[in-house]
Amino acid sequence: xxxxxxxxxxxxxxxxxxxxxxxxxxxxxxxxxxxxxxxxxxxxxxxxxxxxxxxxxxxxxxxxxxxxxxxxxxxxxxxxxxxxxxxxxxxxxxxxxxxxxxxxxxxxxxxxxxxxxxxxxxxxxxxxxxxxxxxxxxxxxxxxxxxxxxxxxxxxxxxxxxxxxxxxxxxxxxxxxxxxxxxxxxxxxxxxxxxxxxxxxxxxxxxxxxxxxxxxxxxxxxxxxxxxxxxxxxxxxxxxxxxxxxxxxxxxxxxxxxxxxxxxxxxxxxxxxxxxxxxxxxxxxxxxxxxxxxxxxxxxxxxxxxxxxxxxxxxxxxxxxxxxxxxxxxxxxxxxxxxxxxxxxxxxxxxxxxxxxxxxxxxxxxxxxxxxxxxxxxxxxxxxxxxxxxxxxxxxxxxxxxxxxxxxxxxxxxxxxxxxxxxxxxxxxxxxxxxxxxxxxxxxxxxxxxxxxxxxxxxxxxxxxxxxxxxxxxxxxxxxxxxxxxxxxxxxxxxxxxxxxxxxxxxxxxx
Ligand code: C2E
Ligand code: MG
Ligand code: MG
Numbered sequence: 327x328x329x330x331x332x333x334x335x336x337x338x339x340x341x342x343x344x345x346x347x348x349x350x351x352x353x354x355x356x357x358x359x360x361x362x363x364x365x366x367x368x369x370x371x372x373x374x375x376x377x378x379x380x381x382x383x384x385x386x387x388x389x390x391x392x393x394x395x396x397x398x399x400x401x402x403x404x405x406x407x408x409x410x411x412x413x414x415x416x417x418x419x420x421x422x423x424x425x426x427x428x429x430x431x432x433x434x435x436x437x438x439x440x441x442x443x444x445x446x447x448x449x450x451x452x453x454x455x456x457x458x459x460x461x462x463x464x465x466x467x468x469x470x471x472x473x474x475x476x477x478x479x480x481x482x483x484x485x486x487x488x489x490x491x492x493x494x495x496x497x498x499x500x501x502x503x504x505x506x507x508x509x510x511x512x513x514x515x516x517x518x519x520x521x522x523x524x525x526x527x528x529x530x531x532x533x534x535x536x537x538x539x540x541x542x543x544x545x546x547x548x549x550x551x552x553x554x555x556x557x558x559x560x561x562x563x564x565x566x567x568x569x570x571x572x573x574x575x576x577x578x579x580x581x582x583x584x585x586x587x588x589x590x591x592x593x594x595x596x597x598x599x600x601x602x603x604x605x606x607x608x609x610x611x612x613x614x615x616x617x618x619x620x621x622x623x624x625x626x627x628x629x630x631x632x633x634x635x636x637x638x639x640x641x642x643x644x645x646x647x648x649x650x651x652x653x654x655x656x657x658x659x660x661x662x663x664x665x666x667x668x669x670x671x672x673x674x675x676x677x678x679x680x681x682x683x684x685x686x687x688x689x690x691x692x693x694x695x696x697x698x699x700x701x702x703x704x705x706x707x708x709x710x711x712x713x714x715x716x717x718x719x720x721x722x723x724x725x726x727x728x729x730x731x732x733x734x735x736x737x738x739x740x741x742x743x744x745x746x747x748x749x750x751x752x753x754x755x756x757x758x759x760x761x762x763x764x765x766x767x768x769x770x771x772x773x774x775x776x777x778x779x780x781x782x783x784x785x786x787x788x789x790x791x792x793x794x795x796x797x798x799x800x801x802x803x804x805x806x807x808x809x810x811x812x813x814x815x816x817x818x819x820x821x822x823x824x825x826x827x828x829x830x831x832x833x834x835x836x837x
């Protein structure tokens with residue numbers, strides 16, 4: 327008998343079982359024999375081991391499955407957070423661009439194109455500055471709710487950042503986009519209740535109906551450009567993108583860069599126009615008017631660049647320069663004995679500057695740097711910005727008043743404001759707009775009208791100044807009506823500093 331023929335057949339099954347077990351097959355069950363010998367004992371042991379392994383393996387599997395589900399949920403939550411604006415719970419810019427991209431791809435495949443609306447709140451910064459950031463956050467949340475109330479379920483509303491929101495209307499038309507935009511304007515017109523305080527915010531909306539083949543970035547850029555065009559209008563408004571806006575934007579970018587370097591490279595200059603005491607004809611002060619001495623385009627007047635400076639925020643730099651240079655010049659004239667103490671400098675401040683919390687510091691710095699007596703500086707603010715003023719404007723006006731600087735309402739008669747309102751402001755002088763003076767001659771009916779305005783100004787305890795005096799008759803009539811001061815081409819056009827010095831030297835003595 328060979329060893330082969332005498333081998334116990336259970337050994338083969340045993341070896342096979344152990345190999346399967348080692349390979350991870352926990353279903354191995356060996357058949358022990360009734361002999362109950364040592365081989366059977368090993369086989370039973372293998373079975374017990376296989377059962378134990380199977381049990382702990384399935385427990386492990388269960389734990390892995392639970393953990394995997396947790397990880398998937400966490401991953402989904404992370405992804406959701408990465409695509410959601412945490413303040414409003416709307417989609418954020420990333421999510422929005424993605425959805426827009428998918429919609430544009432569908433448009434390429436022949437589906438109708440989507441329309442995109444971009445909205446910006448007009449005076450959000452004012453709410454943040456005056457009512458605090460918590461109120462600002464609440465305003466954004468309430469805006470999100472109102473926007474959601476203006477769209478259908480398939481539309482996407484997103485917050486792109488700051489106070490900028492977007493609405494995507496898949497399969498849209500210009501008409502539908504327009505009607506959603508007007509619904510939004512209507513809904514935003516209602517004042518917001520911010521923890522018991524009411525606040526209103528204008529809204530500017532730009533619309534771009536996408537064209538097949540456009541990228542998401544391009545559509546967003548176009549809607550954004552249209553939104554800026556809407557913002558340039560007074561009050562809440564809607565603008566549809568037009569290709570010419572792109573060109574205008576390029577020009578504006580170019581002009582902004584140019585203006586920026588103009589300020590830095592000293593291309594701004596001040597021209598000075600005398601202010602005359604009408605009763606005596608004496609020089610009482612001067613108004614500084616800014617010009618841009620452009621290397622290629624020549625001398626540019628304020629209406630050619632102040633608007634750009636205002637819309638790009640550069641007005642603060644322009645204003646800072648004007649105040650610095652104006653007060654420096656005033657002090658130099660004073661020290662050289664050209665102008666007497668009390669001779670005043672008028673500087674124009676735009677409504678954007680008035681809304682800046684920096685204004686008081688900028689004025690204070692200019693006064694300190696030049697050593698100017700604050701009482702010799704008169705800040706001119708236009709009637710419309712004085713009337714439109716929010717809380718920051720009030721803060722600026724009071725702050726300037728506290729510095730000892732005098733305030734003047736410019737262009738009075740163009741803003742339809744009640745003088746009783748202006749009386750509440752810390753204003754010392756009212757400058758009547760030249761449109762009131764234009765037709766003033768001894769035979770016109772304008773005389774009694776101007777007389778009534780002068781009476782009102784005086785009744786409010788303020789002094790009056792008339793701008794745009796072009797003839798001796800106008801000067802005489804105004805003097806007879808009791809207008810204290812005058813300014814206009816009749817006395818002198820605005821001139822550069824050197825010419826102004828000549829003018830002062832030649833001014834009639836004792837006038
Ligand atoms: P404004 O402050 O009302 O200045 C008076 C404007 O009327 C000046 O125009 C002046 O040249 C012009 N003017 C003066 N007398 C007469 C006259 O007898 N007849 C006529 N027809 N016009 C006269 P300008 O220099 O072009 O300034 C225009 C506006 O630009 C100013 O109106 C002011 O609002 C703004 N501006 C000027 N300089 C600055 C500045 O430094 N900062 C800011 N923010 N605005 C400025
Ligand atoms: Mg002025
Ligand atoms: Mg004026």
